[in-house]
Amino acid sequence: xxxxxxxxxxxxxxxxxxxxxxxxxxxxxxxxxxxxxxxxxxxxxxxxxxxxxxxxxxxxxxxxxxxxxxxxxxxxxxxxxxxxxxxxxxxxxxxxxxxxxxxxxxxxxxxxxxxxxxx
Numbered sequence: 408x409x410x411x412x413x414x415x416x417x418x419x420x421x422x423x424x425x426x427x428x429x430x431x432x433x434x435x436x437x438x439x440x441x442x443x444x445x446x447x448x449x450x451x452x453x454x455x456x457x458x459x460x461x462x463x464x465x466x467x468x469x470x471x472x473x474x475x476x477x478x479x480x481x482x483x484x485x486x487x488x489x490x491x492x493x494x495x496x497x498x499x500x501x502x503x504x505x506x507x508x509x510x511x512x513x514x515x516x517x518x519x520x521x522x523x524x525x526x
Contacts, residue, residue: 426485
């Protein structure tokens with residue numbers, strides 16, 4: 408496994424904060440080609456849900472891409488994570504990355520704290 412991907416669920420060495428990230432994808436191919444990679448993409452998602460890395464995912468409305476919320480140690484790890492998606496590897500979609508250092512409590516929900524600090 409790529410070192411940067413292993414860092415996805417690790418704490419940042421600089422300040423102990425984990426980034427909450429949004430991967431916003433755009434499909435690059437037609438629906439038939441999307442469906443050809445969908446099983447691999449969903450297997451990839453399940454793996455990272457099971458690892459506790461992904462908070463939520465879903466298709467945009469209209470369905471011209473998707474959105475993926477996840478945690479990462481830093482921007483480099485977040486980019487490597489998105490690049491490991493079969494949709495990216497198979498040139499089905501490309502992601503824009505938005506990384507957020509969440510404001511501490513009381514300006515965020517407790518369940519976000521739990522998600523960000525889970526391993």
